Amino acid sequence: MGEEIGVGCARPTGGPVGKNLKEEKETKNENLLQEENMVMVGKPAPDFIAPAYHKGKFIEVKLSDYLGKWVLLCFYPGDFTFV
Amino acid sequence: MSIDSIFVHKMWDDNELSKMVKGGVPFPMMSDTGGRVGKVYGVYDEDAGVETRGRFIIDPDGIIQGYEVLTPPVGRNVAETIRQVQAFQLVRKTRGGEATPSGWKPGKKTLKPGPELVGNVWKEWTTDLAFEK
Structure with a gap:
């Protein structure tokens, strides 16, 4: 969990991982895409990897590495956005 | 994120x-440049180019x-x-044997769903319990 990553000038990005990835790239049908991606209570949380800053280090986070723990996943509009 | x-x-x-x-x-x-994870979770605002204040509780099995x-x-x-996390943890611990009624917090009464409780919640629970006291 939380491997440290190398840092370069290109901004490292993550993204979703898992079974729907291929179809997501191949299909152009927006409605179909939305339905596939719909999150719902009682259903699995879509897995992803994302670069992160954690206590002085740059690491890579994978949601599925946290299986066995309770996870709070929080999104927000941006750093320095006041509330 | x-x-x-x-x-x-x-x-x-x-x-x-x-x-x-x-x-x-x-x-x-976490960083989600491009909002690719946010899109999957339905919290990415395409017009503004940012993610809204979404918060997901995910259990140890990876279920939302x-x-x-x-x-x-x-x-x-x-x-x-x-x-909410405490309530979900209690439900999980009792394997669904107990449910947390509106306004529940640790220490407050839970309900045990079953045939005897059908139509009898009014005996076990009152609306004032839904509010903070």
Whole structure:
């Protein structure tokens, strides 16, 4: 969990991982895409990897590495956005 | 998680958040440039190019038990989030044998769903229990 990553000038990005990835790239049908991606209570949380800053280090986070723990996943509009 | 880079996360933590939380933010501050994860979770605002205030409770099996999404100007209620996690943990521990009625918090009465409880919740639970006292 939380491997440290190398840092370069290109901004490292993550993204979703898992079974729907291929179809997501191949299909152009927006409605179909939305339905596939719909999150719902009682259903699995879509897995992803994302670069992160954690206590002085740059690491890579994978949601599925946290299986066995309770996870709070929080999104927000941006750093320095006041509330 | 936001659309900011990990470099901006570091600057925010170093220059502001660490002044509010001793030692800085204790959990990973994730970067989702492009909003690709946010799109999958339904919290990415295409027009504004940012993610809304979405909060997902994910259990140890990776199942989403609850979520809440707010528009940017309103902050969250962390105590309520913790209360919900405590409720889900109790339900999980009792394997669904107990359920937490409206307004439940640790120490308050739970309900045990079953044939005897059908139509009898009024004997076990009153509406004033739904409110903070």
